[in-house]
Amino acid sequence: MSLVEKIQDRSAKIVVIGLGYVGLPLAARCAGVGLRTMGIDIQQARVDRINRGESDIGDVPSEILAPLVKAGTLTAHTTFEVVADADAVVICVPTPLSKTRDPDNSYIIKALESVQPYVQKGQLFVLESTTYPGFTREVMVPMLEAAKGYKAGVEINVAFSPERIDPGNEKYGVKNTTKIVGGLTPACSEAVAALYGSFIDHVRMVTSPDCAEMVKLLENTFRAVNIGLVNEVALMCRKLGLNVFEVIEAAATKPFGFMPFFPGPGLGGHCIPIDPLYLSWKLKSMNYQARFIELADAINSQMPAHVVGRVQDALNDQCKSLKKAKVLVLGVAYKRDIDDFRESPAISVIELLEKKGALVDYYDPYVASFREDGHVRSSIADLSQLASYDVAVVTTDHKVFDMADIVARSPLVVDTRNATKLVAGAKAHVYGL
Numbered sequence: 359m360s361l362v363e364k365i366q367d368r369s370a371k372i373v374v375i376g377l378g379y380v381g382l383p384l385a386a387r388c389a390g391v392g393l394r395t396m397g398i399d400i401q402q403a404r405v406d407r408i409n410r411g412e413s414d415i416g417d418v419p420s421e422i423l424a425p426l427v428k429a430g431t432l433t434a435h436t437t438f439e440v441v442a443d444a445d446a447v448v449i450c451v452p453t454p455l456s457k458t459r460d461p462d463n464s465y466i467i468k469a470l471e472s473v474q475p476y477v478q479k480g481q482l483f484v485l486e487s488t489t490y491p492g493f494t495r496e497v498m499v500p501m502l503e504a505a506k507g508y509k510a511g512v513e514i515n516v517a518f519s520p521e522r523i524d525p526g527n528e529k530y531g532v533k534n535t536t537k538i539v540g541g542l543t544p545a546c547s548e549a550v551a552a553l554y555g556s557f558i559d560h561v562r563m564v565t566s567p568d569c570a571e572m573v574k575l576l577e578n579t580f581r582a583v584n585i586g587l588v589n590e591v592a593l594m595c596r597k598l599g600l601n602v603f604e605v606i607e608a609a610a611t612k613p614f615g616f617m618p619f620f621p622g623p624g625l626g627g628h629c630i631p632i633d634p635l636y637l638s639w640k641l642k643s644m645n646y647q648a649r650f651i652e653l654a655d656a657i658n659s660q661m662p663a664h665v666v667g668r669v670q671d672a673l674n675d676q677c678k679s680l681k682k683a684k685v686l687v688l689g690v691a692y693k694r695d696i697d698d699f700r701e702s703p704a705i706s707v708i709e710l711l712e713k714k715g716a717l718v719d720y721y722d723p724y725v726a727s728f729r730e731d732g733h734v735r736s737s738i739a740d741l742s743q744l745a746s747y748d749v750a751v752v753t754t755d756h757k758v759f760d761m762a763d764i765v766a767r768s769p770l771v772v773d774t775r776n777a778t779k780l781v782a783g784a785k786a787h788v789y790g791l
């Protein structure tokens with residue numbers, strides 16, 4: 359039976375490597391349509407939790423996960439032997455930046471090294487981790503071919519398919535977000551399209567893995583550049599004495615040719631601050647400077663310092679200094695209603711405030727504690743002591759924050775998200791971006 363036929367009659371076995379924000383929703387979706395799914399992760403605690411039917415990923419409620427685990431359709435493992443039994447293997451491991459802000463593909467390389475002993479003829483290997491154009495062909499294919507000498511595109515299938523998940527998005531999830539697939543050959547594309555077509559509404563084939571890699575980088579560069587533009591507009595509006603949010607909301611009434619993006623304390627998350635730098639790194643190696651990406655990165659990365667400047671201005675207007683001021687940062691998740699604090703600009707804001715001598719606490723009902731540079735910080739338990747802080751800085755607009763109460767009880771508020779816009783009165787002590 360061919361791989362496509364096995365997928366169609368649901369007898370195909372799927373391995374998902376990396377069970378985080380991307381891999382676990384994917385594994386749950388595969389298992390949900392009846393495909394026997396085996397997840398692999400190097401974190402023993404995560405694997406144990408999944409095997410108990412407990413999810414720590416917001417987009418996969420335990421009520422969805424538990425029945426799949428109970429039925430044996432989804433199992434989790436810390437070792438790679440199950441790869442030998444798989445028809446398709448999907449890699450969803452992290453792709454961060456190194457200390458020098460260059461692509462760090464070491465997690466993919468390690469995963470591929472672990473897969474190598476178990477490669478079988480006829481298998482499909484799909485990379486979902488974001489990477490630079492050319493990686494699948496130039497690095498992944500040779501590593502898979504080196505395993506047993508099977509020729510990619512002939513004896514094994516290889517493809518890239520970017521993950522486009524938006525954690526916390528209640529409207530668009532794995533099922534109803536069109537999947538881009540780019541196989542090494544038309545047959546590889548057909549195999550990967552059959553896999554995703556079995557549990558995703560729409561699949562769009564492109565002609566190569568390189569094109570699929572570039573699609574993902576275009577999408578995230580588009581966001582990074584537009585956020586960079588609107589952050590610079592925020593800085594311009596501050597100089598002009600205008601409210602940037604009022605300007606954007608009015609511009610957004612134009613029914614064509616304008617798409618609103620909103621400024622904030624800077625970029626966060628595992629994708630938008632990082633992915634464009636994969637593209638600029640690749641182009642640098644070809645002696646080309648990706649100017650928009652570099653400019654957007656420079657503007658976006660200076661936003662936390664701008665926020666600290668606003669806090670300083672606000673305190674100054676009350677004849678107070680930032681040094682020794684008690685500052686409460688509201689929200690360290692990088693966006694509203696989620697628990698992900700990776701690359702969060704709020705963490706940079708906290709560090710910059712402390713460098714200037716401020717005494718900083720944070721409150722985030724989604725992030726009880728986090729570790730940064732070996733230092734663990736914990737959220738204060740609640741907002742009962744809010745009035746004792748000199749200034750509250752809104753860095754994340756979680757829906758659970760009662761903005762009217764925060765404005766009423768704080769001596770000063772610096773609102774970087776326009777979260778207080780609907781709070782009537784008491785505006786004199788609320789400072790915008």
Ligand SMILES: NC(=O)c1ccc[n+]([C@@H]2O[C@H](COP(=O)([O-])OP(=O)(O)OC[C@H]3O[C@@H](n4cnc5c(N)ncnc54)[C@H](O)[C@@H]3O)[C@@H](O)[C@H]2O)c1
Nearest residue numbers: 376377378379380399400450451452453468469487488521
């Ligand atoms: N989080 C998002 O919103 C998002 C969206 C689109 C694309 N992506 C991309 O998807 C990829 C994964 O991101 P994520 O957010 O799911 O990361 P994550 O950190 O949430 O999950 C990755 C998982 O991989 C595991 N892992 C690491 N090395 C491994 C190995 N050698 N073998 C097995 N497991 C291993 C980790 O323990 C972790 O559980 C990245 O390339 C990211 O850029 C993420």
